[in-house]
Amino acid sequence: MKTITSVREMQQTANLLRQEGKRIALVPTMGYLHEGHLSLIRRAREKADVVVTSIYVNPTQFGPKEDFTAYPRDLARDSQLAEGAGNDILFAPSDRDMYPDGYQTSVKVEKLTVGLCGVSRPTHFQGVTTIVAKLFNIVKPHIAIFGAKDAQQAMVIKRMTADLNLDIEIDVAPIVRESDGLAMSSRNAYLFPQERKEATIVYRSLLEAERRIKEGERDVPTLKRAMQEMIEAMPSSRIDYVEFVDADNLQPLERIAGDVLIVLAVYIGKTRLIDNLRWPE
Amino acid sequence: MKTITSVREMQQTANLLRQEGKRIALVPTMGYLHEGHLSLIRRAREKADVVVTSIYVNPTQFGPKEDFTAYPRDLARDSQLAEGAGNDILFAPSDRDMYPDGYQTSVKVEKLTVGLCGVSRPTHFQGVTTIVAKLFNIVKPHIAIFGAKDAQQAMVIKRMTADLNLDIEIDVAPIVRESDGLAMSSRNAYLFPQERKEATIVYRSLLEAERRIKEGERDVPTLKRAMQEMIEAMPSSRIDYVEFVDADNLQPLERIAGDVLIVLAVYIGKTRLIDNLRWPE
Numbered sequence: 380m381k382t383i384t385s386v387r388e389m390q391q392t393a394n395l396l397r398q399e400g401k402r403i404a405l406v407p408t409m410g411y412l413h414e415g416h417l418s419l420i421r422r423a424r425e426k427a428d429v430v431v432t433s434i435y436v437n438p439t440q441f442g443p444k445e446d447f448t449a450y451p452r453d454l455a456r457d458s459q460l461a462e463g464a465g466n467d468i469l470f471a472p473s474d475r476d477m478y479p480d481g482y483q484t485s486v487k488v489e490k491l492t493v494g495l496c497g498v499s500r501p502t503h504f505q506g507v508t509t510i511v512a513k514l515f516n517i518v519k520p521h522i523a524i525f526g527a528k529d530a531q532q533a534m535v536i537k538r539m540t541a542d543l544n545l546d547i548e549i550d551v552a553p554i555v556r557e558s559d560g561l562a563m564s565s566r567n568a569y570l571f572p573q574e575r576k577e578a579t580i581v582y583r584s585l586l587e588a589e590r591r592i593k594e595g596e597r598d599v600p601t602l603k604r605a606m607q608e609m610i611e612a613m614p615s616s617r618i619d620y621v622e623f624v625d626a627d628n629l630q631p632l633e634r635i636a637g638d639v640l641i642v643l644a645v646y647i648g649k650t651r652l653i654d655n656l657r658w659p660e
Numbered sequence: 661m662k663t664i665t666s667v668r669e670m671q672q673t674a675n676l677l678r679q680e681g682k683r684i685a686l687v688p689t690m691g692y693l694h695e696g697h698l699s700l701i702r703r704a705r706e707k708a709d710v711v712v713t714s715i716y717v718n719p720t721q722f723g724p725k726e727d728f729t730a731y732p733r734d735l736a737r738d739s740q741l742a743e744g745a746g747n748d749i750l751f752a753p754s755d756r757d758m759y760p761d762g763y764q765t766s767v768k769v770e771k772l773t774v775g776l777c778g779v780s781r782p783t784h785f786q787g788v789t790t791i792v793a794k795l796f797n798i799v800k801p802h803i804a805i806f807g808a809k810d811a812q813q814a815m816v817i818k819r820m821t822a823d824l825n826l827d828i829e830i831d832v833a834p835i836v837r838e839s840d841g842l843a844m845s846s847r848n849a850y851l852f853p854q855e856r857k858e859a860t861i862v863y864r865s866l867l868e869a870e871r872r873i874k875e876g877e878r879d880v881p882t883l884k885r886a887m888q889e890m891i892e893a894m895p896s897s898r899i900d901y902v903e904f905v906d907a908d909n910l911q912p913l914e915r916i917a918g919d920v921l922i923v924l925a926v927y928i929g930k931t932r933l934i935d936n937l938r939w940p941e
Contacts, residue, residue: 390827394827397678398679398681400679481819483769483819484767484768484789484819485768486767486768486824487767488764489765489766508765513823513824516825516826538762538764542763542764542765542794543765543767543797544667544794546797546800
């Protein structure tokens, strides 16, 4: 596996690969890789000739009071894990190369970024779309793989890609979970042991909503209340949001109908976790 | 010469050309071509294997009270002129293809867009950067040619291209003028005969400033006053701005020093004209 840290070298490499007719897949990550990321790399491996995993903790997608500084980083470990999963090129640029002096451009998706995570993280998605647009222009992939855990992010990226006429297939891979159901996340590393136990409530509340829908419940306020009560019973929990939204446009629903996405963000202690579940599957 | 109206077809054509190792030049225009545009096409012809001229009157770069509807359009004439100048592909997309239902993404350059034309046209440059980013992703050029008349636009596009890591050379071609010095512009077609005569004051005021600088004047307020007095002597004129700025960052100057751009926007009747001059040349 090759590691590239220079934007220019990555771009030249991508140009050469494309001239050779190679199909490039990009797996954009913030590093501290877990099994979820590795599943994306393996999926990319099946869909392209060359797999590029980018590792970049992008400062502009963190709010001023968020965990940019604390975000876990371990490039040596990431490098081993990525190679083991079949990655070809690790692209790990520097802040100075990505946001040089005088940098002043942003890419913004309007409507899809307003609700859900956009409420408590008002500048987050602009940071995400900007860095992803940059990574797309640097790595020049034919396909890019994103995880379904960040459901809103995946929809925002799809929208940006279509709107800006980027000739790139956006592929969304299923959530990978720990054996007790907790969605894998680099931020799980923040959880204290007791919090780690309580964190399972996030997914369990989704399963409870699914069970009730299967039994015929269609009233969203009723379903929401059931989830909220379960979550609030945990001493370390604080709900950011629990929503039932149209899976096509993220608009809130009052009744279960059509393709529904149940989405939530919950603080467990100081750690903010997100998860989601589609209905029907 | 080939005319393409579909985004998808243009993209596929660009992919094929790139696979064949062809160098693509893009000349982005809003049509109603004049000698200025044709000079860009001829310049592109010298710098690339395939010249693509885009013709698209982009609604998002016009303000609500501006001349989007009135903007002159004549695709048949443009087509003949472009072909005569050596253009290979005319890309003339539809609004529906460029901004389909649900469209919601924008590209913004922050600081460079605040002053000068950004004051009276606060949404203009966001429209420009967004459409140019889209055109870049559709036409996939190696080089794009812009006219020096829109000096601020050229700088904003250069900034966006660098910031978003777009692997495209931005080439800025000199202003082409009528025999009496008026900078060529599709909007000159709006001028009534008496206005057309008075419009020469725009360039003459620039030459007057240059003459005084050559004679040793270094005080910007003095130079500005001289230009303003000349322009205001014309019955049909109204100054939007006259500024002396640093050619590298568009910051206003108080003294002539380093690379200076003298820039102005003047209404002649209802027609807004822009022009500029570099010092030293």
